[in-house]
Amino acid sequence: MSKHTEIRWHGRGGQGAKTAALLLADVAFQTGKYVQGFPEYGPERMGAPITAYNRISDTVIRAHSNIYDPQYVVVVDESLLETVDVTGGLKEDGAILINTERTKEEIIPHLKGYKGDVYVIDARKISMEALGKYFPNTPLLAAIVKVAEIMDKDIFLREMKASFRHKFASKPEVIDGNMKALEMAFEEVC
């Protein structure tokens, strides 16, 4: 049975949800998959809610629509739980991953009765510890790779290191911090 995974990202402009979706497409491509990573733009401004999407498949992807019934949802900014229908269409046998300081038990009442799996991660804490700055997308990328079983941890880390070396060619000093953020996220998502 061929595998087809659909993921929807909810973030705010400037938090890197689009970049995370593109990075996920990038790293899944390295494992031989067909991929799509694309943003949905509203008004381009910092702080406005934005949505980004991933399709990752064993077969050619032709659809160019947004994703309405994903297996996975990633919430980059938990304040969106109150204003955006983040669980809309989310499959009950899927999962939602939320960036929050709160525990899973504290978050569940805010999910409008969603019955699927719930994962939380404190991307702020990880990012501050590993990078000294708040870039939530790096930890969330690692966490969704684990939750959605996109690929093995070792392959993921290897590919991300190669990707960071390319992306941060002009500032190699940030590579170690980003790698640390990925590893911590892989361990801490629960």
Add this chain to the structure above:
Amino acid sequence: MAKRDRLSGNEAVAIALRQINPDVFPAFPITPSTEIPQYFASFAANGEVDTEFIPVESEHSSMSAAIGASAAGARALTATSSCGLAYMWEELYIAASNRLPLALALVNRALSGPININCDHSDSMGARDSGWIQVYAENNQEAYDNMVQAFRISEHNDVRLPIMICQDGFITSHAVENIELLEDEEVKGFVGAYEPENYLLNPECPMAVGPYSVTDYYMEAKRNQAEGTRHVERVMLEVAEEFEKLSGRAYGLFEAYRLEDADRAVVMIGSAAGTTKDAIDKLREKGEKVGLLKIRLFRPFPADAIAEALKNVKAVAVMDRAEGYTNQGGPLGADVMSALFRARSSALAVNIVYGLGGRDVRVEDMEQVFAELKTIIDNNDAGETYRYMGVRE
């Protein structure tokens, strides 16, 4: 050797341009095409191309500079979207009427107003009578492949017309997808060196470009321009055949998907065609005979070939991602229906306006269109021939 990669549509076109290494690229940024000159500017700064990259102050100037460069004998191009294309209006006609080979990487975006940055085809559809060749893409691969083929068509001595290589704003321009790239040397060899026959910087043969034409000559000049367009279909197919030998990817004037035995067909342009293919496969599994005709070459319009491909369908929905404000539908609808009329087709045809300003097109939407076509066949009546899809009334 093909190289597997994953790129956004804008990156893919920028890489094609790096491989082509044109002589002159004047540019002014506008969303969502900005990344094309942006990527290209770094190729130029890094010495990966020896192109004269000219940042100008407006689209009026970018097209003017490209025209000047082409008239001088250079291989030139620019990129734009939406209002940027509108601001090139006068120059579009000048490029075509002077028979100047030239490319424009157009990333389709809605025209104001209301102001909107997302995809529809209102920008390029407005330019459909400007004399430019217009070629459209479903995905990043096609945007790349069309750009690689562009100059061969535009510069052909029987054609010598500017060419617009279009892709859907954001939907393909900003989406990262799998793609197969050709090697730099393969592209270089395929596109070849540009050797213009007549050009301003040729001291052996002084000439004027763009002079005033009195009434006694103007009409002959326009007729001569039309002569160039008459050869586009043939040249485009010749170039596509050669491209297939190089890449293994086949292109025609349009793509017929599961159309052979279809009794119902959709005709459309751009990225929603991929979504439509998914709808078709679902319906085919249930035994429904449905198919798609996806336009690649829109200008000039290959009317006879399209009518021939649709000759067995009983009902057809022509989908326009642009309003025509004719009270009849959009520009593609008018062209396809006229082609069917001239071919004495008995197909029942409707024209559906969809996807304006980025309004999403889902697989279910296209299943619904095929269901509407079924009703039309059952009733033997096209009903309202000018419809909207996905709009709140």
